[in-house]
Amino acid sequence: MLDDDQRYRAVHSRDPRFDGVFYTAVRTTGIYCRPSCPARTPQRENTRFYPTAAAAQEAGYRACKRCRPDLAPGSPEWNGRADLVGRAMRLIQDGAVDRTGVDGLAHGLGYSTRQLRRLLTTEVGAGPVALARSERAQTARILTETTDMPLTDVAFAAGFGSVRQFNETMQAIHGHSPTQLRERSRARPWADGVPGTIALRLPYREPIDLDAMLGFLGDRAVDGVEAHDGHIYRRVLRLPGGPGTAELSPGPDGPYVLCRLRLTDPADLTAAVQRCRRMLDLDADPAAVAEPLGEDPLLGGVVRRHRGIRSPGHVDPAELAIRAVLGQQVSVKAARTLAGRLAARFGEPLPDGLADGTGLTRAFPSPETLAEADPADLGLTLSRGRALVGLADAIATGGVDLGPGADRESTERDLLRLYGIGPWTAGYIRMRGMADPDVFLSGDLGVRLGLEGLGAPRSPGEAAALAHRWSPWRSYTTHLLWASLSDGEPAEPTDTGSRG
Known part of the structure; x- marks a missing residue:
């Protein structure tokens, strides 16, 4: 936690790492700014600090027109x-x-x-x-x-x-x-005025390995639901007012992701933006993650080779949970194929015009739809079909809460009570579906191979014990170990392991 003197030093140095972490207001002007605002630094006695923009607004301050504090990344x-x-x-x-x-x-x-x-x-x-x-x-x-x-x-x-x-x-x-x-x-040239499209910029704190993250999502892209051409990642969104689509690509002239949305209901804009931010982990503080992990004798070299690595989340925790079951003890490619078949059979087609020219055709099947399916008629083993239908039913009926306000510990316990859901599956759902920054998948084969490549113990028990020193950033450690598989001898990155 920062005290006001530390906050003032951050403002004086115009440090962009603190943009969105707190806001600074000037009593004599009635304006609030981000810490990196290029305007002249105010006198200390005239400066006030607020943890949120809303708090500054409630105190009677308006947003600076120069630094646009409303465009700052969110607080991690x-x-x-x-x-x-x-x-x-x-x-x-x-x-x-x-x-x-x-x-x-x-x-x-x-x-x-x-x-x-x-x-x-x-x-x-x-x-x-x-x-x-x-x-x-x-x-x-x-x-x-x-618009x-x-x-x-x-x-x-x-x-x-x-x-x-x-x-x-x-x-x-x-x-x-x-x-x-x-x-x-x-x-605003980036707001290209394409009919039906809302164009905006999603800011983040540097550094970020955005190409690697979009590639991670692209490797898992489900045909019809997602698409990735090596530069632009697209996907269907399931939102309260109806389906939408998102198109995400690196910003050409600044630390932001260019985001283009098409929505059935414009009232879903807030939800769509926040879900895209969570999927790309854009509110992370890379310096806070890299500093302790970079000093670790085991991980330091991996951190330096993969600067700005993030822990990608997901726009739809229910979809991620279903796909985690599909991915139990199979390769990434096989899990993607199974998810594509499920989407083609049970997914809801997009309305005409919503995704013209994007390659997107349907939303991933809802939990309500899959809860009604016959476990023996899913093209899966019977045990995996039972696990998938049971999980879908628990989500649809409220037995498992995956929403942004869910208690993560309670949700994990509820998941583990379900048939066919083991520690890997529950942990993967918690890490990506619920955007928990502190999950270590000690039973994952890719994690174990990554540890072995670094000369560390690879058994799940030893790996879990070792990972305690990396808290509260163990999700980032999981991704670093996956990324490390490509650092030496060629090895296929895989999420396969103890998934059930």
Whole structure:
């Protein structure tokens, strides 16, 4: 945890690593900024610090027009925290308040509205309404700047209750009216104005090995659901308002991912953006991960050879869970083939026009659909078919919670109670489906081979004991060990191992 003197030193040095970790506000100007803002450093006595943009907004500050703090990467804290505040922040970022209200958010977390409001205000400086308002304003800004939607439609798609509320909020937070924001956006070449497409930039902290991460996803791409041409990764999104598609590629002129979305319902923009960010682990702090792992005598060389490695998540935890069962004790290529057959047979075709020219044709089958399937009629072994259908039924009926607000420990216990779900499968779901940064797959064959290549013990028990020293970044260690397989003699990277 940083104290205010450390935060001020970060501001004075304009250190971009802290963008999104905290926000700095200047009492004399009424403006809040990211720490790396190029403007003149304010006097210490006039500077205030806030853990979230919403907290700065609640204190009466508006966003700097020069450094655009709304475009800063998210804080890595919320993904790493397993407590109530971390779970609540992930749900709010996913748009839960707009879908269920604050009462629904609190009920889903098992707390009273009053308790939730008190805890959030104490920890992050703003309650759930203010935090959702900040997310809503950012959604509205993206829709205003990158689409030709009428501004009235933008207001309601972003979740505002009235056009007046929309105008007042945008003026207060961004310092411009919606009309002014739209006029200023005309000179954004990356917002290419393709009809039906929302174009935006997803910022991250450098360094990042984006090509490796997109390649990791591409190697596992399911025909019709995903596509990867070596540069652009595309996939179908299952969202609350209907299916959508995402196209992700490296930004040509800055530390950001270029993201193009097509949505059935523009109100799903917040959820779509956050799910893409989680899939690419864009809120990670690579320096915080690399520093302790890089000093480790076993891993240091691997860290230096794979600078900016991330721990990719997934846009749909239920899909990832089903695919984890399909991947038990088979190669990546075989698991991809099985998932493609399942998608072709049970997947829901995309509406006309949603994915024209992308190679995407259908959404991955929903848990509800697969829960009704006959385990003997899936083209799998009977035992694996039973495991898949049982898992789908547990997800569909709420017996297993994989949502952004789920308690990860509780979810893992629930998974392990299911037929055919063992430690590898539960751990893989937790690592990628739930974006947990601290999971080590000690029984995974690729992990064991990676450890052996470094001269370390490869038995699951010894590997698990060794990995304790790499906490809280054991998911990154898992990916580093997979990546290390390509460093020496050619070896096929594989996730196969104790998967059941």
